[in-house]
Amino acid sequence: MPPYVHRVHYYETDRMGVTHHSNYVRMMEEARVDFMEQLGWPYARMEELGVLSPVTAVNLKYIAPTTFDDRIEIHVGVKSFDGVKLVITYTMTKLCDPPQIVLTGESEHCFLTPERRFVRVKRDLPEFYALLVGLAEES
Amino acid sequence: MPPYVHRVHYYETDRMGVTHHSNYVRMMEEARVDFMEQLGWPYARMEELGVLSPVTAVNLKYIAPTTFDDRIEIHVGVKSFDGVKLVITYTMTKLCDPPQIVLTGESEHCFLTPERRFVRVKRDLPEFYALLVGLAEES
Amino acid sequence: MPPYVHRVHYYETDRMGVTHHSNYVRMMEEARVDFMEQLGWPYARMEELGVLSPVTAVNLKYIAPTTFDDRIEIHVGVKSFDGVKLVITYTMTKLCDPPQIVLTGESEHCFLTPERRFVRVKRDLPEFYALLVGLAEES
Amino acid sequence: MPPYVHRVHYYETDRMGVTHHSNYVRMMEEARVDFMEQLGWPYARMEELGVLSPVTAVNLKYIAPTTFDDRIEIHVGVKSFDGVKLVITYTMTKLCDPPQIVLTGESEHCFLTPERRFVRVKRDLPEFYALLVGLAEES
Numbered sequence: 001m002p003p004y005v006h007r008v009h010y011y012e013t014d015r016m017g018v019t020h021h022s023n024y025v026r027m028m029e030e031a032r033v034d035f036m037e038q039l040g041w042p043y044a045r046m047e048e049l050g051v052l053s054p055v056t057a058v059n060l061k062y063i064a065p066t067t068f069d070d071r072i073e074i075h076v077g078v079k080s081f082d083g084v085k086l087v088i089t090y091t092m093t094k095l096c097d098p099p100q101i102v103l104t105g106e107s108e109h110c111f112l113t114p115e116r117r118f119v120r121v122k123r124d125l126p127e128f129y130a131l132l133v134g135l136a137e138e139s
Numbered sequence: 140m141p142p143y144v145h146r147v148h149y150y151e152t153d154r155m156g157v158t159h160h161s162n163y164v165r166m167m168e169e170a171r172v173d174f175m176e177q178l179g180w181p182y183a184r185m186e187e188l189g190v191l192s193p194v195t196a197v198n199l200k201y202i203a204p205t206t207f208d209d210r211i212e213i214h215v216g217v218k219s220f221d222g223v224k225l226v227i228t229y230t231m232t233k234l235c236d237p238p239q240i241v242l243t244g245e246s247e248h249c250f251l252t253p254e255r256r257f258v259r260v261k262r263d264l265p266e267f268y269a270l271l272v273g274l275a276e277e278s
Numbered sequence: 279m280p281p282y283v284h285r286v287h288y289y290e291t292d293r294m295g296v297t298h299h300s301n302y303v304r305m306m307e308e309a310r311v312d313f314m315e316q317l318g319w320p321y322a323r324m325e326e327l328g329v330l331s332p333v334t335a336v337n338l339k340y341i342a343p344t345t346f347d348d349r350i351e352i353h354v355g356v357k358s359f360d361g362v363k364l365v366i367t368y369t370m371t372k373l374c375d376p377p378q379i380v381l382t383g384e385s386e387h388c389f390l391t392p393e394r395r396f397v398r399v400k401r402d403l404p405e406f407y408a409l410l411v412g413l414a415e416e417s
Numbered sequence: 418m419p420p421y422v423h424r425v426h427y428y429e430t431d432r433m434g435v436t437h438h439s440n441y442v443r444m445m446e447e448a449r450v451d452f453m454e455q456l457g458w459p460y461a462r463m464e465e466l467g468v469l470s471p472v473t474a475v476n477l478k479y480i481a482p483t484t485f486d487d488r489i490e491i492h493v494g495v496k497s498f499d500g501v502k503l504v505i506t507y508t509m510t511k512l513c514d515p516p517q518i519v520l521t522g523e524s525e526h527c528f529l530t531p532e533r534r535f536v537r538v539k540r541d542l543p544e545f546y547a548l549l550v551g552l553a554e555e556s
Contacts, residue, residue: 010311010321011161011304013154015207020150021472022446025439026289033288033347043288044347055438059476068154069311069322149450149460150443160333161307164300165428172427172486182427183486194299198337208450208461289437293430293485300428346432 001038004031004074005095008066018065024103025058028090031074032107035088041128051119056085057108064094064102071095072102078135083122085110086132089139140177143170143213144234147205157204163242164197167229170213171246174227180267190258195224196247203233203241210234211241217274222261224249225271228278279316282309282352283373286344296343302381303336306368309352310385313366319406329397334363335386342372342380349373350380356413361400363388364410367417418455421448421491422512425483435482441520442475445507448491449524452505458545468536473502474525481511481519488512489519495552500539502527503549506556 006027014020036042046053066072072092079087085108092103111119122129145166153159175181185192205211211231218226224247231242250258261268284305292298311321324331344350350370357365363386370381389397400407423444431437453459463470483489489509496504502525509520528536539546 009304009308011153011159011307014149015152015154015156016469016471017154018471021475022150022439022442025442026287029289029439030287042347052433054433054435054482055479057476057478058438059474061474062472065471069320148443148447150446155330155332157332160336161300161303164303165426168300168428169426181486191294193294193296193343194340196337196339197299198335200335201333204332208459288431289439291432292427293432293434295432298428 001035004034004076006030006072006074008068008070008072010068013068018067019070021060021062024060024062024092024105027072027074027092028058028060028105028107031076031090032088035076039131041131049125050114051125052112052114052116053086053109054112055107056110058105060103060105062103064100066094066102073099077139078132079106079139081129081132081136083120083129084118140174143173143215145169145211145213147207147209147211149207152207157206158209160199160201163199163201163231163244166211166213166231167197167199167244167246170215170229171227174215178270180270188264189253190264191251191253191255192225192248193251194246195249197244199242199244201242203239205233205241212238216278217271218245218278220268220271220275222259222268223257279313282312282354284308284350284352286346286348286350288346291346296345297348299338299340302338302340302370302383305350305352305370306336306338306383306385309354309368310366313354317409319409327403328392329403330390330392330394331364331387332390333385334388336383338381338383340381342378344372344380351377355417356410357384357417359407359410359414361398361407362396418452421451421493423447423489423491425485425487425489427485430485435484436487438477438479441477441479441509441522444489444491444509445475445477445522445524448493448507449505452493456548458548466542467531468542469529469531469533470503470526471529472524473527475522477520477522479520481517483511483519490516494556495549496523496556498546498549498553500537500546501535 008019012019012023033043073095075091077089079089088107090105094100094102111121113119147158151158151162172182212234214230216228218228227246229244233239233241250260252258286297290297290301314320351373353369355367357367366385368383372378372380389399391397425436429436429440450460490512492508494506496506505524507522511517511519528538530536
């Protein structure tokens with residue numbers, strides 16, 4: 001699966017001269033949206049099915065700074081899925097010579113109905129369940 | 140009416156060392172929310188009444204830069220209201236010695252139902268209509 | 279010149295369900311950066327030459343809303359340049375069928391040294407001057 | 418020490434109707450800035466001393482959503498400091514009746530010179546060192 005590439009915008013930098021650390025959480029979302037789309041489960045489809053997937057936790061390790069105009073390649077993977085809690089991993093690499101890892105991160109998600117009750121993913125979305133479990137096993 | 144004060148956050152600066160210009164549009168929203176609340180018409184009340192007031196135009200003149208930790212006093216006024224189109228004005232002053240005007244701006248709004256049809260403000264919200272027209276006349 | 283395309287991110291939407299109006303100012307910056315790069319005058323080159331080009335004014339007219347995942351094509355042009363003040367125009371079109379204009383805007387810029395004195399563009403950057411004047415005449 | 422209070426802005430919400438999860442990282446920064454100021458070590462003083470304190474890691478657990486106009490009280494503490502790595506904790510409580518914990522988080526920081534070399538905090542900033550170690554022991 002081709003990785004997502006984010007090019008750092010001027011408005012994402014701060015007066016330390018680097019990309020503000022909060023923006024990487026947004027890049028993780030961008031890459032996750034792209035990942036779900038490539039898997040055939042775009043957010044739009046989830047929303048039509050009445051499934052919300054809020055973020056329940058994030059953690060990020062900042063390894064090296066980036067700045068305006070840097071291109072960041074984001075590799076996304078499924079770390080684990082137990083039918084309730086999904087953990088997604090991110091590795092961000094700055095596209096320079098040689099490429100440099102700038103961040104590793106994880107996000108944790110659950111699946112809710114619009115009434116904020118848990119979706120029974122295995123029963124109600126069996127294909128989606130099998131896909132995620134399969135990806136987690138590969139990782 | 141006491142003005143709204145915004146203190147510039149670190150994440151609002153950019154690598155030129157100053158507050159990124161896009162953030163002033165957000166400060167205008169903050170000050171407008173405060174203004175409506177002080178007028179007795181907070182957003183929450185508008186939303187309960189089923190009235191949306193999207194922004195239909197903004198214009199900003201940037202007079203001087205600000206940066207992290209600066210305190211910006213924002214004076215809000217009603218420039219005009221014809222029952223359909225509301226024009227709000229903003230003057231932002233950096234609280235230093237002597238105070239310095241850093242921005243002037245305007246935003247234009249209309250009033251819509253959730254189905255995105257125009258609300259007849261004069262007929263359906265007569266008190267709100269009178270308030271805005273009165274403020275426009277004073278200005 | 280191919281237009282810049284911005285795809286609306288989830289984090290750019292607000293609870294009215296649409297792209298928050300402040301984000302279009304950021305899209306204008308993204309498109310301007312791309313435009314300058316395509317002209318052969320990327321920001322990085324300007325910064326190396328010690329030239330800052332702060333935004334001195336913006337104005338935006340919001341014509342129709344957009345939301346998550348919409349693709350917005352942004353056409354950028356030079357409206358005027360008198361050697362001191364540059365006015366850039368933006369037309370944003372949602373890529374749907376048929377395409378729909380969602381925003382028109384302008385930004386105004388000057389050119390400063392790091393000490394915040396005006397750059398004499400015609401004298402010090404004659405090629406850049408000729409390029410911008412030429413683009414303004416075409417428009 | 419009085420806690421920092423953040424009031425959720427409209428532009429911080431997303432189309433799920435709640436505060437976008439990336440914004441809590443920014444609230445953590447706001448609260449940290451306030452905390453350092455209350456301790457007598459505001460960012461401005463650190464910057465004058467030539468000390469940068471980049472974020473090297475963050476982790477957040479999202480416990481309950483918030484939305485526009487909610488007031489969030491943020492309690493900040495020092496979890497640990499070994500002279501190189503500082504870990505700060507955050508507990509965010511929505512001010513409603515009864516108050517509700519909405520987020521717990523941590524951020525990790527180091528201290529660098531402008532040339533991005535480690536500051537020897539114990540030797541070069543002994544009062545600051547003692548203060549942080551003392552706060553960590555209390556916690």
